[in-house]
Amino acid sequence: MPQLIRQRKFVADDWRNIDDDPTGRERALIIPFARWQAERDQWWLWDGKLGVRIGPTDAVEALERDFLRISLVAIEFSGIGEGRGYTQAQLLRRRYQFTGEIRAVGKVQRDQLFYMARCGFDAFELPDGADTAVALTAFDDFSVKYQDSIDPGLNLRRRAGT
Amino acid sequence: MYVYDEIDQRVVDERVAQFRDQTRRFLAGTLHEDDFRALRLRNGLYIQRHAPMLRVSVPYGLMASKQVRMLARIAREYDKGFGHFSTRQNIQYNWPKLETVPDILELLASVQMHAIQTSGNCIRNVTADHFAGVAPDELDDPRPWCEIIRQWATLHPEFSFLPRKFKIAVTGSPQDRAASKVHDVGLNLVRNGAGEIGFEVLVGGGLGRMPIIGHVIREYLAPRDLLAYLDAILRVYNMGGRRDNIHKARIKVLVKAVGPAKFREMVDAEFEKSRDIAPVLTDAEIARVKSHFVPPKYELLQDEDVVTGAGNEFRNWYQRNTRKHKIGGYRAVVVSLKSPQRPPGDITDVEMEKVADLADQYSFGLVRSTHDQNLILADVRQQDLKAVWQALQAIDLACPNIGTLTDMIACPGLDLCSLANAGTLDVARQINERFDNLDYLYDIGDLELKMSGCMNACGHHHVGHIGILGVDKSGEEWYQITLGGSAGGQDAALGTVIGPSVAKNDVPETLDRLICVYLEQRVESERFVDTFRRIGVAPFKARVYAPADQAA
Numbered sequence: 118m119p120q121l122i123r124q125r126k127f128v129a130d131d132w133r134n135i136d137d138d139p140t141g142r143e144r145a146l147i148i149p150f151a152r153w154q155a156e157r158d159q160w161w162l163w164d165g166k167l168g169v170r171i172g173p174t175d176a177v178e179a180l181e182r183d184f185l186r187i188s189l190v191a192i193e194f195s196g197i198g199e200g201r202g203y204t205q206a207q208l209l210r211r212r213y214q215f216t217g218e219i220r221a222v223g224k225v226q227r228d229q230l231f232y233m234a235r236c237g238f239d240a241f242e243l244p245d246g247a248d249t250a251v252a253l254t255a256f257d258d259f260s261v262k263y264q265d266s267i268d269p270g271l272n273l274r275r276r277a278g279t
Numbered sequence: 280m281y282v283y284d285e286i287d288q289r290v291v292d293e294r295v296a297q298f299r300d301q302t303r304r305f306l307a308g309t310l311h312e313d314d315f316r317a318l319r320l321r322n323g324l325y326i327q328r329h330a331p332m333l334r335v336s337v338p339y340g341l342m343a344s345k346q347v348r349m350l351a352r353i354a355r356e357y358d359k360g361f362g363h364f365s366t367r368q369n370i371q372y373n374w375p376k377l378e379t380v381p382d383i384l385e386l387l388a389s390v391q392m393h394a395i396q397t398s399g400n401c402i403r404n405v406t407a408d409h410f411a412g413v414a415p416d417e418l419d420d421p422r423p424w425c426e427i428i429r430q431w432a433t434l435h436p437e438f439s440f441l442p443r444k445f446k447i448a449v450t451g452s453p454q455d456r457a458a459s460k461v462h463d464v465g466l467n468l469v470r471n472g473a474g475e476i477g478f479e480v481l482v483g484g485g486l487g488r489m490p491i492i493g494h495v496i497r498e499y500l501a502p503r504d505l506l507a508y509l510d511a512i513l514r515v516y517n518m519g520g521r522r523d524n525i526h527k528a529r530i531k532v533l534v535k536a537v538g539p540a541k542f543r544e545m546v547d548a549e550f551e552k553s554r555d556i557a558p559v560l561t562d563a564e565i566a567r568v569k570s571h572f573v574p575p576k577y578e579l580l581q582d583e584d585v586v587t588g589a590g591n592e593f594r595n596w597y598q599r600n601t602r603k604h605k606i607g608g609y610r611a612v613v614v615s616l617k618s619p620q621r622p623p624g625d626i627t628d629v630e631m632e633k634v635a636d637l638a639d640q641y642s643f644g645l646v647r648s649t650h651d652q653n654l655i656l657a658d659v660r661q662q663d664l665k666a667v668w669q670a671l672q673a674i675d676l677a678c679p680n681i682g683t684l685t686d687m688i689a690c691p692g693l694d695l696c697s698l699a700n701a702g703t704l705d706v707a708r709q710i711n712e713r714f715d716n717l718d719y720l721y722d723i724g725d726l727e728l729k730m731s732g733c734m735n736a737c738g739h740h741h742v743g744h745i746g747i748l749g750v751d752k753s754g755e756e757w758y759q760i761t762l763g764g765s766a767g768g769q770d771a772a773l774g775t776v777i778g779p780s781v782a783k784n785d786v787p788e789t790l791d792r793l794i795c796v797y798l799e800q801r802v803e804s805e806r807f808v809d810t811f812r813r814i815g816v817a818p819f820k821a822r823v824y825a826p827a828d829q830a831a
């Protein structure tokens with residue numbers, strides 16, 4: 118089982134991938150993007166929570182009209198070299214103002230968390246066997262940042278008036 | 280130069296702590312080798328042929344004397360007593376131990392230096408004209424802009440895992456000594472119709488396997504939009520660049536695939552859409568950074584004639600190794616790391632310390648590294664030139680060959696680099712032996728010779744007047760020759776391959792033949808590259824591949 122960090126804490130996962138729970142017994146399902154595109158109308162009136170799982174080439178702008186209904190976007194990472202998810206999260210959060218959970222899934226490892234969190238991810242599935250002891254400190258690897266992002270960066274400097 | 284404030288210092292200190300922890304986890308076996316690889320590369324740490332190689336960032340080539348002394352100390356205590364300056368103005372150590380790298384980084388941080396993003400698929404060290412701030416033809420000093428970009432690029436949340444490495448150069452003078460046209464992004468300082476400073480933006484240039492000259496995608500970009508526009512370029516690249524094939528992953532491949540006009544549209548559209556979230560570069564921040572680059576306190580001096588009556592040796596050095604300065608009574612001095620016995624760009628700990636001393640004594644305590652693997656003391660009073668020359672001569676750093684054939688660029692090649700196809704240092708040595716007559720070198724005049732040990736082109740061979748590329752022919756080292764390349768400004772061009780590659784021991788002879796054709800054919804003061812452009816490749820080719828008895 119992957120281990121879920123949400124809001125900087127390890128928590129039990131209340132969501133299920135649709136493949137693992139086809140009938141939605143847990144009332145919180147994550148549906149792959151292509152399937153969501155095809156079955157959107159049929160799920161819309163279902164009475165559970167819905168999330169969509171996207172891959173690196175899926176266009177986040179296609180989800181904008183769904184924000185009323187979906188409360189989670191899971192973004193896939195195939196390894197440390199995959200960088201598109203950072204942009205996808207950044208756009209979801211900042212351009213399209215998505216307020217639900219943005220979850221990093223796949224091969225996610227500790228040393229990416231700092232960057233991911235700054236792009237708007239607030240949940241992270243660490244693969245089975247990941248070193249959980251060191252994961253939660255990753256968000257504080259750096260106490261200052263140059264770029265404005267989800268949290269202010271260079272603003273620090275402007276505020277300090279230096 | 281830029282001096283860190285508390286924020287900048289904290290970033291590098293915390294980076295050291297982070298890397299120390301990553302190294303610890305790797306050595307303890309809890310951080311997987313592949314993951315560690317991506318992380319150590321972001322700190323400039325490669326695993327090379329013999330040992331790790333650590334590349335230290337020298338942002339836009341500028342160093343304070345105390346930083347140079349620290350580089351010397353690291354060379355002595357953690358390496359075999361020398362460092363190697365690269366074509367990206369950085370310094371590399373070839374023999375550090377993995378376990379000691381966190382300590383090295385800590386020493387660097389103590390003098391406001393780091394190795395952040397000197398490697399890996401991220402935004403690399405931003406380079407600039409090495410005569411920035413002192414060049415008479417300069418429109419504006421590129422270094423404050425480089426520093427602003429450096430900070431923006433450091434640990435960028437969105438653009439730290441790009442398809443491939445990303446290199447930016449900024450130039451403030453039409454001569455373009457930063458080779459901005461062969462960078463992923465080149466920024467040329469220009470003025471608009473109203474006389475305001477801004478940037479011409481080029482994108483998609485590069486060397487390596489697919490050498491290509493960059494395309495202008497914006498004629499004038501206002502400074503306040505600098506970071507927003509870079510964000511837009513990087514976002515288009517991050518989403519659109521190829522990740523399936525490492526050799527097709529640079530931005531130039533994307534630009535070529537969609538076409539420069541379409542790429543421009545994509546960037547402009549992204550730029551417009553991101554207005555609300557994009558960084559704004561404020562006048563206050565520009566002023567803050569610029570205040571670190573105010574000119575030093577020059578004395579009021581007149582230009583003086585220091586060569587008349589001086590000996591030949593000094594005169595040669597003055598002519599070849601010093602450059603005009605925008606302030607009267609001063610010269611910029613090039614410290615040659617190209618003496619015959621020296622692998623190009625190499626310098627020992629003791630030599631570094633001496634250079635640092637000279638900088639303190641004669642050049643406001645600053646040293647610069649250049650793209651062609653030399654150092655510069657940029658602000659030397661003309662009246663001090665003789666003393667500086669003598670001091671440099673005593674440590675073999677006054678070889679009067681700057682701009683000549685033996686001021687060649689060479690990457691470390693097969694001796695040290697695990698990607699190499701062929702050696703470069705041997706070849707450099709052989710070339711130095713063949714062309715050891717200074718008068719002959721001066722007669723040949725300005726000639727840029729650039730050599731890479733493989734297609735990655737760290738030695739920038741495509742843009743050498745003469746380029747030498749090491750290739751592997753069934754396990755043997757061979758060398759492909761190109762002619763007519765140039766990195767600079769309006770002149771920028773990629774070299775033409777003259778024909779089949781030549782064997783290792785034939786490289787000096789080949790150069791000799793090329794030079795002979797030039798000397799026979801040149802008109803007046805034409806440079807080698809001008810003659811080549813006028814007469815084309817054919818006469819050179821004919822001579823190089825002629826049998827030995829007909830070549831003379």
Ligand code: SF4
Pocket residue numbers: 690691692693696697698699700731732733734735736737738
């Ligand atoms: S050009 Fe090739 S051989 Fe030379 S340093 Fe670069 S990768 Fe190594």
